Amino acid sequence: MGTKGSLEITTAIGCKVNCDWCPQSNLINSYKSANKTMSFKDFKICIDKVPKTVQIDFSGMCEPFQNENCIDMIEYAVERFEKVVLYTTFIGINEDILNRIYKIKHKLNPIMIHVADESNHSKINVDENYLKMVDTIYKLFPDKAYCAHGNKHPQINIPKVGIIGACSRGGNLKSISDGHKTDIIYCGSSGFLFNRNILLPNGDLLLCCMDYSQKYIIGNLLKQEYKNLHEYSPVLNELKNSLISGKDAICRDCQVSRRLGEK
Numbered sequence: 001m002g003t004k005g006s007l008e009i010t011t012a013i014g015c016k017v018n019c020d021w022c023p024q025s026n027l028i029n030s031y032k033s034a035n036k037t038m039s040f041k042d043f044k045i046c047i048d049k050v051p052k053t054v055q056i057d058f059s060g061m062c063e064p065f066q067n068e069n070c071i072d073m074i075e076y077a078v079e080r081f082e083k084v085v086l087y088t089t090f091i092g093i094n095e096d097i098l099n100r101i102y103k104i105k106h107k108l109n110p111i112m113i114h115v116a117d118e119s120n121h122s123k124i125n126v127d128e129n130y131l132k133m134v135d136t137i138y139k140l141f142p143d144k145a146y147c148a149h150g151n152k153h154p155q156i157n158i159p160k161v162g163i164i165g166a167c168s169r170g171g172n173l174k175s176i177s178d179g180h181k182t183d184i185i186y187c188g189s190s191g192f193l194f195n196r197n198i199l200l201p202n203g204d205l206l207l208c209c210m211d212y213s214q215k216y217i218i219g220n221l222l223k224q225e226y227k228n229l230h231e232y233s234p235v236l237n238e239l240k241n242s243l244i245s246g247k248d249a250i251c252r253d254c255q256v257s258r259r260l261g262e263k
Helices: 024-030 040-047 070-078 095-103 128-140 226-232 234-245
Strands: 006-009 055-058 084-088 108-114 145-148 185-187 196-199 204-206 217-220 257-259
Touching: 040 070, 055 070, 070 084, 070 095, 095 128, 217 226, 217 234
Parallel strands: 006 055, 006 196, 055 084, 084 108, 108 145
Antiparallel strands: 185 257, 196 204, 204 217
16 A cells, blocks of 8 residues: 655654764753653554554654653554654663564564764764674674664674765754755655654654754644644645745755755
8 A cells, every 4th residue: 555654753852872963952952841751652642543554663853762662662553554664773772672673573664773883973882781782683683774873883793884974954953054945845755745754752743853943843643633733734834835935944954855846
C-alpha cells in the first residue's frame, strides 16, 4: 500500500548526546510544557489516532532511548504500522533493551546507528564501556547502516560508516547557511502536504525535524484528531500561503525546500 508521510517520535526534551548540529538550546528554550518525558500512555493515545500507512520514526529531536519507555513504544508501533524505523546512538540502553530490539529487528527498516566521530561533533564519551557496547551492537547488527557526524572515531572497529553532513536546521543554526530561497517554494520531502511531522512529549505536533524553535505547532495529538490537524490547521494554511506569496518562513532557509519547477 505504501507509506503516506511520517511521524517522528521525540521521546524526551533535552538530548544528552547534544550534537553540534542539533540546536538543543532552541528546543529547550521554546518548549513550554512541564511534561518533558513522553509517557507510554500518552504515546498510545497519540499514535492510535495515526493512520497505519504513516511511517513511524523513532528519532525526533532526542536520542530515543533516553526515555526508558522507548522499547515499549517501539514494540507497540511495529505491531500496528506498515513501516517503523529507528535512528539511534543506543546511548541509554541495557542488555534487556538490546535483546528486545534484536528480536524485532526484521520489523525495523531501516535501523540507522549513529556512532562517535573523531572531531567530537557528537558529545559521546568514548570510553571502554562505550567501545564494548559498539562492538556488541555491531556483532548483533552487522548488516545495519552506521553513520557519524564526520569521520568515525579511530577506536571504532566498524568497516563502513557513512558521514552525516551539517545543515542549518531551517536557519536554527546561525553558524551554517543553506541559502535563503525566494519566490514560490515547496517542501522537497512532502510538497505542500507537510505530513512529515514531529510528535513532542506533551502531544504537540510540530511541522518537521527542522523546527527546533517550535514556530509551527500544528496542534496537539492528545486533544485533536490526526486527520483534522492536517486538513484544518491554521498554522499549515498560513505556511502554505507564505511559501506561495513570498513571505518569510522556515522553509526558505531549509536545504530540503525547492523552488517551484525545481526537482
